[in-house]
Amino acid sequence: MTAGRALYLEVNGLSTHAWVRGSGPPLVIVPGLGCASWMYVRVSRELARRRTVYVYDPPGHGYSQGLPHLPDCIEQLTDHLAAWLDVAGLKGAPIFGHSLGGEVAFDLAARYPQHAGALIACAPTGIPENPSVFAQLVRLLLDLPRERLGLLVPGLRAYAHCGVRRMLKLAHDQDHHDTGRLLPKIKVPTLLVDGTSDPVIRLWTLEAIRNAIPAAYVCQIEGGTHALPDVFPRAVARYTLDFLGAVKH
Template structure:
């Protein structure tokens, strides 16, 4: 199941979803007010609210302990979900997750995203623009403020499932070194770096992300940690 980033929409992850669907059943999820989901202007504008909604959605859809793949803010959400609602989660993959202790100010977040734009695939730009227009400036601002004051990834120690963190070597938003710094103490957490990948690696490097997912899940199956 793919959980989108800040202001993102499910249609931004179709390249990855189509690849993963070669081996798995794939669910695409849109939080309230993002993508194809309806929502009021003040729905799900914090990490806690996003996590609560995702837990309720999984329960309503009767999806039992899926492998969750969260991108950017979605990575932070799936980690918090595993801590607060472990009964709904299986193994986790967080791609360029926010929630790091090094979280920058809102201004620096925006500046890092601007630096990332030229590194993304040209065909990805209109998908991003339509998603952000759909989410709206206020929702994106509130979520960015939530990231600024949130530090969820140190909760990795509390997660009872294997965790894979994927970082991009060319990602100016989330640095791989920061992922390694907060994860090296926990044997159930792996960090893998994708050479040349920008922040939107789920699109620009969808094939490599899918290959990492397949390889990691196969290793969990061999050790009996995944069905």
């Protein structure tokens, strides 16, 4: 399996990084809150067996440049992703969003309907319940002991780079980002993936999303935690690739 290559593009004046590996039709991975491209190595390697995988770093995350005031909200993350897809020539590619990246993927498909060919939302947070930041923190702390030890150092490195201020502002914005209003506008095929041992996401949350999106499907991975792409990369990749094959994306 190829190790891949770094891709840097200037988007709205910001140097924006993505890690690219594999060959075949494109697939874009959008990380969760504070996460970085290096946290998705395991799942991207599995997906790269049949796809050209772009692991995108949002502004202020991973190796991408940010500004003190950017991004401050989910809509800014979405706007930058849409601009990056245009610059990268990936408009209409399938989008794989993990955790907060799932919410960004929903926002993209609703507000930029031509930019996403299909959606895979893996453990999408904050929808539709939008718990308080404190509640989210408690749930994440409950989840940490269940995750792979090898993810701890890369995760802490990513969070330190993103910064507490930026992460808190983005988390707080979930209270104001009306995703519930946007979900019915999503018309592209959508797959919702979650784990049965994820304390952050509840099954009823995914059921509510499926009811709001006409073309949504739900699958669960037995024993899966919130960091599904890292702990169960083969299962996540299998569901993703089978889904994209079925919807011809």
